[in-house]
Amino acid sequence: MALRNLLLIAAVSCSAHVAQAQPASQPAENLVLVMIDGLRWQEVFTGADERYMTNAVGKVEKPEPLLARWHRGTPEERRETLMPFLWSVVAKEGQIFGNRYKGSTADITNGRGVSYPGYAEALCGVAEPVIKDNRHIVNPNPTVLEFLNQQEAFRGTAAAFGSWQTFRFIFRAETCGFPVDDGNGAFTAGTGSPELAVLNRLRTEVPYRWPGVAFDALTVNTALEWVKVNRPRALFLGMGETDEWAHEYDYARYLDAAHQADAYLRRLWEFLQSDAQYAGRTTLMITCDHGRGDLFLKDRAWGDHNGATPGSEHIWMAILGPGIQPLGERTNVEPITQSQFAATLAATAGLDFSSAQPRAAGRIAEVLGPRPTARP
Ligand SMILES: [Zn+2]
Numbered sequence: 001m002a003l004r005n006l007l008l009i010a011a012v013s014c015s016a017h018v019a020q021a022q023p024a025s026q027p028a029e030n031l032v033l034v035m036i037d038g039l040r041w042q043e044v045f046t047g048a049d050e051r052y053m054t055n056a057v058g059k060v061e062k063p064e065p066l067l068a069r070w071h072r073g074t075p076e077e078r079r080e081t082l083m084p085f086l087w088s089v090v091a092k093e094g095q096i097f098g099n100r101y102k103g104s105t106a107d108i109t110n111g112r113g114v115s116y117p118g119y120a121e122a123l124c125g126v127a128e129p130v131i132k133d134n135r136h137i138v139n140p141n142p143t144v145l146e147f148l149n150q151q152e153a154f155r156g157t158a159a160a161f162g163s164w165q166t167f168r169f170i171f172r173a174e175t176c177g178f179p180v181d182d183g184n185g186a187f188t189a190g191t192g193s194p195e196l197a198v199l200n201r202l203r204t205e206v207p208y209r210w211p212g213v214a215f216d217a218l219t220v221n222t223a224l225e226w227v228k229v230n231r232p233r234a235l236f237l238g239m240g241e242t243d244e245w246a247h248e249y250d251y252a253r254y255l256d257a258a259h260q261a262d263a264y265l266r267r268l269w270e271f272l273q274s275d276a277q278y279a280g281r282t283t284l285m286i287t288c289d290h291g292r293g294d295l296f297l298k299d300r301a302w303g304d305h306n307g308a309t310p311g312s313e314h315i316w317m318a319i320l321g322p323g324i325q326p327l328g329e330r331t332n333v334e335p336i337t338q339s340q341f342a343a344t345l346a347a348t349a350g351l352d353f354s355s356a357q358p359r360a361a362g363r364i365a366e367v368l369g370p371r372p373t374a375r376p
Helices: 002-021 041-046 063-070 075-082 084-093 115-124 144-150 194-205 216-230 241-247 251-273 338-347
Strands: 030-036 095-097 158-162 234-239 282-287 317-320
Touching: 030 115, 030 144, 030 251, 030 338, 041 075, 063 075, 063 251, 075 084, 075 251, 084 095, 084 251, 084 282, 084 317, 115 144, 115 338, 144 158, 144 234, 144 338, 158 216, 194 216, 216 234, 216 251, 234 251, 241 251, 251 282, 282 338
Parallel strands: 030 234, 030 282, 158 234
Antiparallel strands: 095 317, 282 317
């Protein structure tokens, strides 16, 4: 009798422990994809580039303060200075791909090197020939968020936030069945809050520096507050300032935008890890839509990106969450492509994206190892 009670207590406390700790083999219950527009792999892996801080191609008037802020003796120190959250948390607890200096390549397959084709490839798993540029055509393919929003475990819980008008077309806002914030004007979907009301006032009053593109502060703060109030399980967050400042060849502001994007990622992740719904049950994938040129590939081209600018095809991707081995910066691994990201994200939740998009590239085997157990 006594032994039986002991076993019973052991069984109860064991299952209680499992419920709290969420074993690594358990599929993720929340999926978050963050894309930082046009942030080059070069800065992600080697930090600020001294050449652009001391040279007219970076439009830098006073190099000294910029060098003091960002320049360090090694690539490792420089990248952690620029993106401290990515390198102290994501790259330690998860994995990061795309350091071409270390035998890890990540590339687009759409051949365009511009934003809409890149977002579409990452979100839909295919390089779609009809999406040639940033023209406002409705995406012919469902995004992985649309797929998730129709799965039983995620039904009706997707939401997308981005600083760019084109996201309405990328996500098929009219028909996808979940809220899409394109960063322009007030965002009124879902349950509001006093903070969202203030943000909406700012979103209608702060002028736009670039046509159709909001400052990231307005979009990201809206997304973070909306998540707390409305609790989505499949979330997209797109930040755009890195790309806009780079197009202006303003290296100082490009670096500021990258550093701020990293701070937003930290704020997002720290909230998720402090909340019972998300803590230990959330995949975070971070990537970009395209690369950009390089000083040594084509003069002055670091700020440009397109099919004719070499380097625009090179990207990077980081991922962490339950079931993802903490292998850190990946070196000497199989090449990965942007078309694999949708299937990889879905796979961390035990879902097979190819059921929605048979043409989608398969998941990245390196991330999860053997096929994860399916959802019960
Ligand atoms: Zn651009």
